[in-house]
Amino acid sequence: MSGQDGGISALMGELAVIPGREQEREVLAALGRILRSAGSGVREAGRSAGLGASHLLVLQLLEAEGPRKAGEIAKDLSFSKSTITAILDTLEERKFILRDRHETDGRSVLVSLTDAGKRVLGLIPDTFQSHFLARFNKLPDWERALVLSALLRVSDLLAAAPAAI
Secondary structure (H helix, E strand, O other): OOHHHHHHHHHHHHHHOOOHHHHHHHHHHHHHHHHHHHHHHHHHHHHHOOOOHHHHHHHHHHHHHOOEEHHHHHHHHOOOHHHHHHHHHHHHHOOOEEEEEOOOOOOOEEEEEOHHHHHHHHHOOOOHHHHHHHHHOOOOHHHHHHHHHHHHHHHHHHHOOOOOO
16 A cells, blocks of 8 residues: 555544544535635636636537536536526527527427637636646545545535525
C-alpha cells in the first residue's frame, strides 16, 4: 500500500468513529462546501457571458449531450418544467438554442445548441467543473471509483429528499 492509500484508510477509520451528531455536522459541512464551490464557479463563469448559472448549465448540458427534449434537460438538471421553460425562452431569445419538432414524434420538441451558443461557451473561462475534472483525473483509478461511488450515492440521497430542502 502506498502512503496515500494508507492516508485514505486512516481517514476512513477516523471518520468511522466520529459520534453520530458530530458525523452529521461533518457531512452537512462538507456538502455545504461542495455546493458553495460549485455554485460560485458556475455563477462566475455565467457572469462573464452575461448568463445566469442555470442558463450556463443548460448550454453545457446541450454541448456535452447533444440535442435533448426539454423534459430530459429539466430532469437531468433537477429543474421544474416551468423553470426549464423560462430558461429555454431566454436562451432562445438570445439565439443560443434552437427548438425544433422531433422528427419521429411531432409532439416533442428537441432543444439544440446553436453556433452562437457554442461561441458563448467558448468565451467562458475555465469553470469549477474543468478544474475539478483535471484534479479528479489525476487520482489513481481506485480513488476515482471511490469518489464517483460516493458522489452518486450523495446524489441519490439528495434526490430522495423532500423538495423543500
